[in-house]
Amino acid sequence: MNGSFSVPQSAAYPWPLLMPKAGMIVFLVAVLGVLFVLDILLGSVHIPLPSVVSILLGNGSESVAWEKIVTTIRMPKAITAVVAGAALAVSGLQMQTLFRNPLAGPSVLGISAGASLGVAMVMLASGGAANAIAIRQLGLGGSWLIVIAASLGAMAVLLVVLSVAVRIKDNVVLLIVGIMVGNITVSFISIWQYFSAPEEIQDYLIWTFGSLGGVFGSQLAVLCGVVSVGLLISFATSKPLNVLLLGESYARSLGMGTFSTRVFVILATSLLAGSVTGFCGPIGFIGIAVPHLARSILNTSDHRFLMPTSCLMGAILMLACDIIAQMPGTQTTLPINAVTALIGSPVVIWVIVRQKNLKSSF
């Protein structure tokens, strides 16, 4: 490298590579592809693999019903799983680094709580069971109402947290404020539930179980659009997030704009987590777990590689959970929220115990 420097033992120590092995990414993409097809293949109605592949390739199939099931139900659901998994994982990664706290996740700033409040307001305040049923019968329109309410709720909490972020310089304090705002929001919901009729609460509870199956057509397009914008902002924050790992003082001394970084990260997180929560309900676990898995498997702290890997792994985990939630071969489905935690937690524990490099990530 540099001729003027002669450190005799240098040759014995090869320079480490900043790039992790590309093979891992290829492997993850392959797994994602297989699971995507598997998610579409498996369900309560049996459709043979050749037909599924043929429909996916746009060649149609012998059965119109099959084609309809795949293109209008299973495909949107699989795409939703991929988008939601990627979005939640990336927002979790950002939160963990911003707050330098391994327990942080997209729900930590009260974003999920805000979305829940919005939904609760629509469902519980719409006055009487008749109205709630009317909303459900509205179908698409009703769902839009819930999506908009959830997004507005998430945004309201976000604005509160952002206004605090402008004044407070300390990220730990901001984290506590976020958690407290979330608590306040949750208590609003509790009070609301307490004074509501049981039927209304049931609707709300079903929403909190989470569902990937309710996003079609234009809704899916909006979800994909919002998540793409969020991911784009997230990828652009990779560089400042890398120096944030050294702590805020070092980051500032390296010329990082503390304020702009924080605003962009919070904005991206709320776009990602807010939209997914609005469309699919509050899906827990993915946001906290996937960043740890990505760090553990890649053995790096570089966000330029952790971001895409988290995207892939979040999508993979979400698809896997969805496959299990469908209980292939049976007529029942499980709530996705229960499955993500039930299946995901042991996986994470296994990886952490096996890799042993997770300690003191921050």
Next chain:
Amino acid sequence: MRESILKTSDLAIGYRSRTRKDLPWKKQLHKGETVVAEDINLELGSGELVCLLGPNGSGKSTLMRTLAGVQRSLGGSVLLKGSDVGRLHPKKTAKLLSLVLTERVMTGNMSVYSLVALGRYPYTGLMGKLSQEDEAIVRLAIETTGTRPFAHRHIGDLSDGERQKVMIARAIAQDTPVILLDEPTAHLDLPNRLEIIRLLKTLAREQQKAVVLSTHELDLALQAADRIWLMNRSGGASSVMLSAIPESLVLEGHLEHAFTRNGFEFDSHSGSFRFRHEGKWNVGLVAAGIMAYWTQRALERIGCRVIKAATDIRYVEVEGVGSDGCWRYYTEPGAEALEFRSLDDLLHVLKSYRVEETLH
């Protein structure tokens, strides 16, 4: 005088108390400013190694933060290459001044190499991709600090000394004319401390960097620093700043004044601190050279007041050097001598004599 890279004029440092807008109930309690030190006029030239000394609480860290532009000054100005630090864009400051802080960076999964590479942050593009030149600078910084053997290891797995060298490598990779280090030798053992100071000295000499480090290592600072900035609370509320070469600080008694406490004294000859022994039991000592020096220290340690070359009271006479040494103790002038082959034995007997005499 060489051209100065960093210059402060009438700088006042300290904290602004909060305004009413922030904390309404505190308005009555805190009003105005807490001045830590004022009238600070300093100049820093390239190639200079400056040690910032001062007792705890004298405002060393506050000064460091103010110089780095992280904290706002209360008055006066800090000029970094002619432009005001307070108004400089953080990105520009980052190309002129780098910091090594006391906080421990323990990020898991981050390798030494990628940490040092973060030093290139102000120079890289949106995604932080290192150019070949960047990479060459990172590698040079690692070679310079001797951290290459563990460049692939994770930060969390390093010892304190190794980690400090890595943090300095990161500052070098930032490629700034000024490097500020806040207590870089804290928590390190003596060889590591010496190595860090030697490294910084080399940096200043060979790469013409201006290096400022705050430290409590008085003797190391006196040996290595080209100039010492001494902060001292002298009675008043705020600290007074002195800037001078180490030798004149000692000769003019400033160090003694700043650091002397009850029970300690600053030895102007050796440039280090020692206990002040207040022995009352007079003992004469007849010895020469190194044997005299260490025998005196031993006697003072057990509470004797040593009177050199006195033979008219109880006295100790030393002969020979090192392991051939022989100590003779005369309980009074003309008395028969007790002979000892080791200092330990002498002290042992002296202690019992002293106890017996003070009891009677």
